[in-house]
Amino acid sequence: MSDTVQAAPDTKAANTLVPVTVLTGFLGAGKTTLLNHILTAEHGRKYAVVVNEFGELGVDNDLVVDADEEVFEMNNGCICCTVRGDLIRILGNGLMKRRAKFDGIIVETTGLAAPAPVAQTFFVDEDVRGKTRLDAVVTVVDAYNVLQTLEESPEAVNQIAFADVIILNKVDLVDEAGLEAIEKRIRSINSVCRLHRAKRGDVPLSDVLDQGGFDLPRALEHAPNFLEDTSHSHEADVTSMSFEVEEPLDAAKFQAWIGAVLQEQGADILRAKGILNYAGEDQRFAFQAVHMMADGGFIGPWKKDEPHVSRLVFIGRNLNRPQLRRGFESCRAK
Structure with a gap:
């Protein structure tokens, strides 16, 4: 990765x-x-x-x-x-x-x-x-x-x-x-x-x-709300699901967690992307991944009156929604 x-x-x-x-x-x-x-x-x-x-x-x-x-x-x-x-x-x-x-x-x-x-x-x-x-x-x-x-x-x-x-x-x-x-x-x-x-x-x-x-x-x-939660439950084996965390994230915790997720489940994760609010940073962090390959960087300050909410989207197979949600939420900064 x-x-x-x-x-x-x-x-x-x-x-x-x-x-x-x-x-x-x-x-x-x-x-x-x-x-x-x-x-x-x-x-x-x-x-x-x-x-x-x-x-x-x-x-x-x-x-x-x-x-x-x-x-x-x-x-x-x-x-x-x-x-x-x-x-x-x-x-x-x-x-x-x-x-x-x-x-x-x-x-x-x-x-x-x-x-x-x-x-x-x-x-x-x-x-x-x-x-x-x-x-x-x-x-x-x-x-x-x-x-x-x-x-x-x-x-x-x-x-x-x-x-x-x-x-x-x-x-x-x-x-x-x-x-x-x-x-x-x-x-x-x-x-x-x-x-x-x-x-x-x-x-x-x-x-x-x-x-x-x-x-x-x-x-x-193009679409300011594209990372909002639009999860679906259906019979197709590929699903998309979104998560959000209102509290700031600990960058090290997120890197460790997402690295483990991609290492273990990368074959089933077709796409992942998100906008993250790291504790101690005044800029948004953009994250994206293709299977096990991930990349990201800071993309500038939050807009005026924009809520500092971290949002993350996964598209793939065999995704465990509760497990992914718990993992993402565990990345909150203390």
Whole structure:
């Protein structure tokens, strides 16, 4: 586990990091359609695209104007890398040599892939962390087939549970009552994601890019109450639950407790994040974790009249709510 008390980068430094969007979704959900929408839209930006196989990109071969073993440059200014090599090597070295040619990076996973290993890259490798920032995990969901898919595929559940943003695609194939039932099911798995409806992946790019999903200060600007207690009890094996403590926390106690939790249960914890009030500090501490990898830092003072309450969210499997609550509450400062 990386050091959870590591200082967060200052604003100027953070602005120099390349934003990375991880685009995932089950087979046939429409993530390639969404990717093509991003690549062809008039947004004035250029993106490097990392895909598992170039053929999955779904763009015509005549868009490729220059190619070497791994990197393809297309006529809209996008650079496409195939993940035949190592993601860390591509992000840390290959793409950075062409840094001036793009404004952000999009990583498209295969339909059966879990997004966690990709996200963990940005926690584990210091070189990647020094050059990029994970902006958001965006999951495309097939509205017509999702309920059956969730019953049959744990990968689809993982993709929804891990998402910062969900694009509910093909909504024209389902009536309103059906869509409401689907959204309720999605919320039962992941209560804190942003959810947008779409037809053929046609959504405003502001709903997908520059989301700050892994940047808690910016996430709080989008949704100030996203860490409030929105726990669910349901039959799905992935749940989300929130806790809050009104008294200041002892930083050392919290680090020891959360370290033990992630060490013992990290395989089942897909995401965890929170805003913490440490005793003796006048700044908020932002914490987040992916499985066993954790990070965090101070993000500035509390807002005027804002209650100094520590809030923590877990999304995962086999979560013991009473045990987690007791553990979190035991971190209070004496």
